[in-house]
Amino acid sequence: MSRPTAAPETPGRATEPREQGTPPVTVAVRRLPHSAGLPERVSAGSAGYDLRAATGAAVRIEPGARALIPTGLILGLPSGYEAQVRPRSGLAYRQGLTVLNAPGTIDSDYRGEVKLLLVNLGRRPITIEHGERLAQMVVAAVPEIAFRDDDTLGELPVAGRRNDGGFGSTGQ
DSSP: OOOOOOOOOOTTSSOSOOTTOOOOOOOEEEEOTTOOOOOBOSSTTOSSEEEEOOOSSOEEEOTTOEEEEEEEEEEEOOTTEEEEEEEOHHHHHHHOEEETTSSEEEOTTOOSEEEEEEEEOSSSOEEEOTTOEEEEEEEEEOOOOOOOOOTTTTSSOOTTSOTTOOTTTTOO
8 A cells, every 4th residue: 555645735825844754645525515624734843734714604602502513525545544624722712612622533534524512611612714724634654453362451550550540640
C-alpha cells in the first residue's frame, strides 16, 4: 500500500514543513455549499486543524445547553486513520465552550457531514457565527488490534504498583 501525500495547505498559512519528518497524509474533503472553508493549521507546529462553523444564521447556545453545529465538510479519511475533534483551548477557557464528547471520533468509513457537538459550560449565552473557528481536528493513525483472553491479569497485586486502584489511586 502506498502512503498518501499531503494536499496543499491554505496559502499564507503554516506552509513550512514539520520538524518531525513524518510523511504527510492526504485526506479527501468534499466542501458542501454552506462550508466556510477547509480545515486549516494556523501555525507550523499545530497538531490540530481548525474547523469552522457552517451555519446559515447565528446560533445561540444558552448556558448548560448543547448544539450540533455543521462544518459543511465530508471527510474521506484513509483506511487506518481516524480524526479526533477536540475543543479549542481559548474558547474553553474564556467562554466555557467545549466539545461535549471530546475527543469526538470520526471513523475512516464515515461519509456524512462532520458536525460539532458543542456545550456551553459558561455563565453567559454564546453566539456562534458562520465561519467562526470552533474546534480542532487531529488526524491519527489507528493500528489494528488483536485482543486475547488472559485470565491471569489482575490476580496478584504487586506492592507499589497501581493494579486495580482506579480513580485517584496514584495520589494528588
